[in-house]
Amino acid sequence: xxxxxxxxxxxxxxxxxxxxxxxxxxxxxxxxxxxxxxxxxxxxxxxxxxxxxxxxxxxxxxxxxxxxxxxxxxxxxxxxxxxxxxxxxxxxxxxxxxxxxxxxxxxxxxxxxxxxxxxxxxxxxxxxxxxx
Numbered sequence: 804x805x806x807x808x809x810x811x812x813x814x815x816x817x818x819x820x821x822x823x824x825x826x827x828x829x830x831x832x833x834x835x836x837x838x839x840x841x842x843x844x845x846x847x848x849x850x851x852x853x854x855x856x857x858x859x860x861x862x863x864x865x866x867x868x869x870x871x872x873x874x875x876x877x878x879x880x881x882x883x884x885x886x887x888x889x890x891x892x893x894x895x896x897x898x899x900x901x902x903x904x905x906x907x908x909x910x911x912x913x914x915x916x917x918x919x920x921x922x923x924x925x926x927x928x929x930x931x932x933x934x935x
Contacts, residue, residue, distance in 0.1 A: 810873055810934065813880065813927030817870040819920055820883055824863030831856025844905030877928070877935030884924035891917030
């Protein structure tokens, strides 16, 4: 029972990661123009967004797979904790340096989501260290 308690935070973080990754990934892969329009930002070639959408979808599917069987998946968890940390810091930098031209909420929301998710993944990783 103690082992199940140790993976609760990790599993919660993985399911949140999967939902966010799949939502953004499908948006970037299938309707990048809509996302750019909603953000109010400068237009960009959609091919620059579509390829990243495919990769993000794959990471979301990976998070679901690890959620179902987290044993010995420390490399994936650490990679996703780093990915969300770097993504959040990158967006925060762009926001602070006023590099972003779109609506503030369109950068604020994912910035906060990535940084909070990174904290959850690091925390869950620490608690589940025994099985990872």
